[in-house]
Amino acid sequence: MVKGSDPEKSKDLYSTDNVKNLFGEMSQTYGLVNMLSSFGFTLRWRRQCILRAGIKAGHTVYDFMTGMGECIPLINASARKPSAIRGVDFCPEMCSRARVSTRRLGITEPEAILEEDILETSLETNSADRVVCAFGLKTMDPSDLRALALQVYRVLHPGGRFSFVEISEPRNPVLRLFYLSYVRYLIPVFGFFLLGNPSNYSQLGVYMRKFRDCSHVREVFENVGLQASDYSLFFGCATGIAGEKPKHGSTPKRCPGG
Secondary structure (H helix, E strand, O other), X not given: OOOOOOHHHXXXXXXXXXXXXXXXXXXXXXXXXXXXXXXXXHHHHXXXXXXXXXXXXXXXXXXXXXXXXXXXXXXXXXHOOOOEEEEEEOOHHHHHHHHHHHHHOOOOOHHHEEEOOHHHOOOOOOOEEEEEEEXXXXXXXXXXXXXXXXXXXXXXXXXXXXXXXXXXXXXXXXHHHXXXXXXXXXXXXXXXXXXXOHHHHHHHHHHHHHHOOOHHHHHHHHHOOOEEEEEEEHHHOEEEEEEEOOOOOOOOOOOOOO
């Protein structure tokens, strides 16, 4: 992201290079800013996301857009040793930090963290029992969301479950006004005082306002043949979708125009 630019007017807001550079720049401060500015709610929301996935011992779990691997300890604890955990992210700096996190858990396989674009991943078809993702949806435009849904359908076993969560716009007008002001003005201040680039954290707020909530993501996932429902956390400050790949049928639906 070019310093001083207006992210809301950028034509490249959702481009791979823009998103990758954004998180690469934030990698040194993102975890701490995220935890402090959310007052710990992001950790709670990640736990809720993992809980809804229904992970059990022996499962193979993919963590899409893993970032710094924040969900991986929660996945590992929830199932008391899944058979395999794979984190996937296209940002080199984030992947480097995720590898440190996995090694601390004793997960040392080279493929534990894959530095790949999740929309073009090399993960095998029908290879996962569970797919989870926390806070990656907002950086995707509608065509990316459909490609993501197709990847979820492809990699899951029939009957496999998925769970995603994302920060969102509350529907209550008073709470929405407060929350959007907080995200737009105060979170960049956290980034500044923790030696991050405030304009990067301002851009996260832009993504959230454009994303709104997960209700439209549920429709995208349903359109490719996945069974999905959406849910709300803390009065809509975060929303998510959870569901499964049908046990019968191996070909995703074609969306209109897809």
